[in-house]
Amino acid sequence: MPPVVSDEYRARKRSEIIEHALICFAEKGFQAATIDDIVKHSKISKGSIYTYFKSKEEIYIALMNEKTVSSTERLIEELTKYDNAIEKISFIFDVYKMQAGRGTWMDTVKVHTEFYLHASRDPELRQLLIDRAETYYNSVIINIIEEGKKTGEITSKSNPDVLARLFWSIINGVGFQYSALEEQYPYEEVIEEAKEMFIASLK
Amino acid sequence: MPPVVSDEYRARKRSEIIEHALICFAEKGFQAATIDDIVKHSKISKGSIYTYFKSKEEIYIALMNEKTVSSTERLIEELTKYDNAIEKISFIFDVYKMQAGRGTWMDTVKVHTEFYLHASRDPELRQLLIDRAETYYNSVIINIIEEGKKTGEITSKSNPDVLARLFWSIINGVGFQYSALEEQYPYEEVIEEAKEMFIASLK
Amino acid sequence: MPPVVSDEYRARKRSEIIEHALICFAEKGFQAATIDDIVKHSKISKGSIYTYFKSKEEIYIALMNEKTVSSTERLIEELTKYDNAIEKISFIFDVYKMQAGRGTWMDTVKVHTEFYLHASRDPELRQLLIDRAETYYNSVIINIIEEGKKTGEITSKSNPDVLARLFWSIINGVGFQYSALEEQYPYEEVIEEAKEMFIASLK
Amino acid sequence: MPPVVSDEYRARKRSEIIEHALICFAEKGFQAATIDDIVKHSKISKGSIYTYFKSKEEIYIALMNEKTVSSTERLIEELTKYDNAIEKISFIFDVYKMQAGRGTWMDTVKVHTEFYLHASRDPELRQLLIDRAETYYNSVIINIIEEGKKTGEITSKSNPDVLARLFWSIINGVGFQYSALEEQYPYEEVIEEAKEMFIASLK
DNA sequence: CATGAATGAGATTTCATTCAT
DNA sequence: GATGAATGAAATCTCATTCAT
Structure with a gap:
């Protein structure tokens, strides 16, 4: 006999819980x-x-997974629209710039940051963090940089991995300050400045 | 009734508690x-x-105050040794670079970040954060930049406040990633890269 | 509306549930x-x-009833094969001795003992226990002893009710220790010893 | 500086909790x-x-330990008053017979039995049970029997370990039935009967 | 001032039972 | 009848804070 409710129903309910949990975690x-x-x-x-x-922790982890995976996948897909390395980097900065004022995004940043702290204290989660930094984040930037080097767009001699790390540290750092200080922080201007600076350093 | 113990005794005991609390807060x-x-x-x-x-929260706040105040005061004092804007900026990056591998510093970064999150949710503490960003952090960089502009060392047309925000966001972002990922993160290289990039953008 | 499934189907399903419940109750x-x-x-x-x-309790009670009733009925039936009092007593000991190593039986003993404790705390169930001790257990032994006295096999002057109580207390006590300590308890030897001792005392 | 309360105070409080827990555990x-x-x-x-x-379980275990240890120690001490094996065995039966009507004792028996069930399901506790059966219970009876054999009082050829197991199984079985059925169970008569039977079998 | 036992509000989690499908 | 998702009362345990000694 078939299950009483569909898998889709259960998936929707799960998402619903996660969505509400995100708001609660962000708030407190x-x-x-x-x-x-x-x-x-x-x-x-x-x-x-x-x-x-x-458990409550499982909600937390599911929340982080879902948010990271879905947002990165979307990002990678959108990146295919650009075939120029600098444009791609520029585009990613713009994506983050566009988040200005979006409450949900700022919530996610806070929860994300707190999760980082939390995970850094748990061996298992820490590994997950490390793996994810590699798989989802660094590799995206490294690929773009290496592509740019081939086409000659990028001439920087710096280690692509180091550049990728720096890239995401800037995004995180700026996003975090913004989500904590909100309207007190000139987010769009700072992101714009960061973009110019980073791109200048690549050329 | 006269005080039973000396003020100095009390101050020492307070510091002692704060020092131990820092370690505990960093750990868990x-x-x-x-x-x-x-x-x-x-x-x-x-x-x-x-x-x-x-209260426990009071220890937290005292801890953040003391750390911020003492470290910034020391920093400002040391900066007087340099009379060149770029050298000053360079020096600050170097100060942070030197923290590589220092457990106490990484602990402080974690606790600091968590406090940011915590404070961003409490109106009173949030104001304290905003004030401190202004008083202790931004003003230091803004002063250096404006000084540099006068001497012609710095030609950047960017808003000094925005540059100052970006500066600290980078320092925070890099430091935070490092304290979470530790040996998995090429901290010194990233800081060095950030320094070159930031200084290049000022010239 | 006529019943949707046969009585026999219902009875089988009930038994099935009881059988699985026994195992679960024994295990945990x-x-x-x-x-x-x-x-x-x-x-x-x-x-x-x-x-x-x-309710869960109803399963428990049904389980105890079924096990007690069916096992006692079988026992009484088998006893008719012997027409000698001592042989009957001996046979009952042997029946229990044969249970050595039978997981289901040990499970039943555990659940039985726990039910005793449970029931002793509930006035209604306690009465059920008392009635059952009388109806199913004591009377069996009392009948045998009185029969044996008539035929002269048994000369003990002791109160048959007291002897019956002692008989079942020994069976219970030995079975319980065995089901708790398992291979650490020399069950067969102890039952054998008990049998000799009890029979000697009757003669 | 010395602790604020004495060790004795703490020991008394612990006992107090155990005493109340015993009553609650016995009741429900x-x-x-x-x-x-x-x-x-x-x-x-x-x-x-x-x-x-x-934890609640720790109270349970402490409770069982304390009750077993103190009662066994008292028993062994009292046994030294008798220098005859049969008298010793007889004395132990009498000790248990004297418990008739003592609520606290019946409570202890119930809790003891339930603990047996509980412990038999937990590897660690089960080992404790096995060790205790050996250390506190069997050895007492085995020693008496072996002493009795030397003096010629006891002529039974049965394995002393088996006799010891049977002895305690009878005590337990009778005590358990009594504590469950209470006034419905002719406890003193049954214990008396058991004593005569067991002693007869030893001679 | 120092101490640590005492307190109880509040957090997480479990699970028997119900009921819409 | 069968199914299993939904419910929420209730249980265990934690911990910031207080206060008598």
């Missing part, structure tokens, strides 16, 4: 946000949440 | 670290800790 | 075993289980 | 009795209980 932080907060915010019962995730 | 995070952890680590009794600080 | 204890354990073990859905039993 | 069973029950019964706060024991 992972530790301070309680399961009851998620219950209140999502109007999904406590028991139900625990049939989809076996 | 502010929320996860318990007063009992600090008790165990410092061998100072719970009751005693509560005579010096009226 | 009544309280610790969950309905989900029974679901997993029996592959019968939770909803289904609740159409046959209206 | 270990699983069904809650920490809140113990709180209500003892009027000691939940937090306090957890400073003396780190």
Whole structure:
């Protein structure tokens, strides 16, 4: 006999929980946000949440996975529209610049940062972080740089891995300051400045 | 009744507690670290800790204040040794580069980052953050840049405030990634790259 | 509306549930075993289980009833093969001796013992226990002893009720220790010793 | 500086908790009795209980240890008053006979039995049970029997270990039935009968 | 001032039972 | 009848803070 509800139904419910959890975690932080907060915010019962995730931490990890994977995949796909290395780098800066004022994005940045701290203290999660930095983030930039070197667009002699690390550290650093200080931080101008600086250094 | 112990005794004890708290907060995070952890680590009794600080949060805030104030004061003092803007900027990068491998510094970065997140959620603390960004951090860089412009060393047309924001965002971003990923992150190379890139953009 | 499935189907399904519940209760204890354990073990859905039993406790009681009734009925029937009191007593000891190493039996003993504890705390169940001790257990032994006295096989002056109580207490005590300590307990030898001792005392 | 309260104070408090826990566990069973029950019964706060024991299970184990150790030690000491094997065995039966009607003892028996079931499911606890059976229980009886054989009081050819196992199985079996059925069970008569039977078999 | 036992609010998690499909 | 997702009461345990000694 077939299951009573469809897989799609369950996937949707899972996402729903994750979405509400993101908001709660962003608002109070992972530790301070309680399961009851998620219950209140999502109007999904406590028991139900625990049939989809076996612990609060699992929600956290699922949340980070989903956000990272989906956003990176979208990014990579969009990058195919550009066939010029500098344009690609420029495009990524622009994508982040466009996030200015988007509450959900700033929430994600906060939760992301907190997750980094959290994961850096847990051997298993730390490995996940390291792997992800490599797989999802660094490789994207390294590929672009190496491509740019072949076409002669990029002449920088610097180690592509180091450049990739720096690239994401800047994105993170700027995004983090912004999400903490909000309107006090001239986000768009800073991102623009960073873009020019980074691109200048590549040429 | 006259004070039973000297002010100096009290100050020393306070510092002691703060020092141990830093380690505990770095190791487990502010929320996860318990007063009992600090008790165990410092061998100072719970009751005693509560005579010096009226809550766990107060220890946290005192810790952030002391670290920021003392480190910035030292930095500013050291900067007077250089009378060239680029050299000053270069020097600050070098100061951070030198922290590579220093556990205490990485601990401080973690605690600092977590405090940012924490403070960004509390109106009062958030204001403190904003003020401090202005007073302790941005002004240092803005002063150097404006000085450099006067002497002609710096020709960049960019807004000094924006440059200052970017400067600290890079320092934070790089430092944070390093403290989370540790030996997996080529910290010194990245800082060096950042230094060259930033200085190039100023000229 | 006529019944959708046959009575026989229902009876079989009930037994099936009981059989799986026995194993789960034996493995973890009544309280610790969950309905989900029974679901997993029996592959019968939770909803289904609740159409046959209206609570977890009801499964427990049904389980005890069925096991007691069926095993005692079988025992009484088999006893008719012997027409000598001592032989009958001896036979019962042998029946228990034969259980050595039988997992299902040891499971039953554990569940049985736990049920005793459970029932002793509930007035209604306690009465059931008392009635059953009388109806199913004591009377069997009392009848044998009285028969034996008539034929002169048994000369003991002791109160048959007391002897019957002692008989079952020994069987229980030995079985319980065995099911808890398993291979560490020399079950067959102890049962044999008990048999000789008990029979000697009757003569 | 010395601890704020004496070791003796702490030991007394521990005992107090154990004493109240015994009553709660006896009344409802270990699983069904809650920490809140113990709180209500003892009027000691939940937090306090957890400073003396780190889990509900730890209370259980401490409870069993204390009861077993203290009662066995007392028994062994009292046995030295008798220098005749049969008298010693007789004395032990009498000790148990004297417990008739003592609520605390019946509570202990129930909790003891439940602990047996509980421990038989946990490898670590099971080993504790096996060791204790050997150390505290069997050895006492084996020593008496071997002594009795030397003096010629006991002529039974049976294995002393088997006799010891049977002895305690009878004590347990009778005690357990009694504590479950209470006034419905002719405890003193059954114990008396068991004593005569067991002693007869030794001679 | 120092100490650490005591407190209890509150957090996470479990699970028997219900009920819409 | 069968299914298993949903529910929420209740259980265990933690920990910041207090306060008597």
